[in-house]
Amino acid sequence: MWRQTLFWVIVSCILFYMTIPAIVVVMTSFNPGEILSFPPNGFSLRWYEKALTYPDFRGAFRTGLIVALISSTLALVIGTSFAFLVVRYVFPGKNLLEGILSSPLIIPHFTTGFGFLLLGAHLNLNQTLTIIIMTHVVLVLPFVARAVYVSLLNIDPNFERSAANLGASPFMVLSRITVPLIIPGMAGGWLVASILSLTEFSASLYVTASRTQTLPVAMYNYIREYTDPTVAAVSALLIIATMLILMAANHFLGLRKILAIDSH
């Protein structure tokens, strides 16, 4: 009993510590005053109205959404190919490829952004969506590749052998057995990539311009000029959006159980 109480106290402390920044921001967003201050001295939804109508944020959200959708989809295609290559084939330089694939975890985001800024200047691509998407693909690729890689490893090789044995050509094995079995992994990887892209800041700061800024960059620019709680309201909205996406992902994990893919 005593130990159980202690356990829950510790868990609550950790949870509180992890969520305190978000709680502070969300509370501040309801502040009726013009100044970012904590704790709030009233309740108002005016900053939410401003957040949703402010043209910079609307534009940046649209840009960010386009970037997120395109870059995570591209990353899905490239990452799936990489995962297949690494799981199914033995070739010289395989380890090196795996290393490169995971390098964005080693290379800081601002380095990637800075690199693409210099490259973009050279290729005359700066201030375009193309360079932002290129940057984001590099940033989210490891997460997609990893998700597909794990699902591929989890497939019993006998599923594919059995299908071939029953008369399925390599293409049919791929389309009827392998791909359906890794679709949960692909979709999960794609969702994570979308969220990461949507909220990525440091690399985006380098490669975006005022016309092509994504939401986190627009928020940063806003907070440099104004001190009202609009940014807090945007943050709260982003948290809600992310939560919705994560709930979708969780629904997706539920789907995995129905497909019984995670049971071996």
Added chain:
Amino acid sequence: MNTNNSGHSVDIVEVTKTFANVTAVHKVSLNIRKGEFMTLLGPSGCGKTTLLNMVAGFETQTSGAIRIDGKDISDVPPFMRETGMVFQSYALFPHMNVFDNIAFGLRMRKLPAKEIKAEVERALDMMKLSGMEGRRVRQLSGGQQQRIALARAIVIRPKVLLLDEPLSALDKNLRLQMQVELKELHQKTGLTTIFVTHDQGEALSLSDRVVVMSRGEVQQVSAPIELYTQPANGFVASFIGEINALPKARCQKSGQDFRFEVCPEISLNGRQPARLELKDGQMVHIFIRPEHIEIAGPRHNGANIVKGNVAAHIYQGTHTQTRVNVPGIGLVELRTKGAAAIDQAPLGSEIALSVPLDEAVILPA
């Protein structure tokens, strides 16, 4: 499933498979006749599964040929070999229901939907699975999964049915029941079948012929009874059933009389073994099954009697396995009906055993 006249022969000719620097299968040659139930038996790592995978096309032999109906299939990819395989793990597709699993091979053959439905229903009926079409495979018991895997393999009317330890994941009672069903299925379909197992009981009860393998090589190819009564070598003798291996003995031959000197104190009378021409003074290995040794009684006339102390009784219901420590030989196991031996020969007591060599296996040392 009208496959009674569809048996196909399989010839394995001098097949060798080497992985990196390990030889998994070494110069194996087998002829599997039309409609035959052939079992590949051996301990794990003996090459039996590798051999089966080569027939299915999942592995390519390093040298040698595999022929179905005389036609070399070495270059035929797995999906065109028309073999039906049942995997140890069943490998039922988890994202499909029972119907779609069984229909998979027929769909790959582009049969009309109506025909597929009829064939799948017939297969389900044959496997006593009617009404399970819509179930998810994970909702089914091991025995049901096993039947679906079998149905999926036979519904495509394969030239050869390949079974890779299909019973080993089942519990004992179910395993015995599935043995009976497998046998019935084989009789009904007449499919040429290659069955891989490490379980000698399954091999003896199911097979027309058994191939005993060890370390990638064939040790013996025989019908079950011959395999048990006339093992070709020491490996087969000790792998199939239980057997006592006596110490190396010297053969003393005078006319038609044979005596085998097991140790200075013990000599056993015997006769000319079936397939071995013995010379005087030749060294031999003698193997004798526990059921052929008896506790000596008044009706034994004094020949081939050895004495020892009872070391253990293992009561098994229908019989009792008794271990006797015989000086000069070591531990000797005998099997007697019921529990009589436990009272007759208490632990530690000295008893006399009758060790006739009539049914013993005698091999050159």
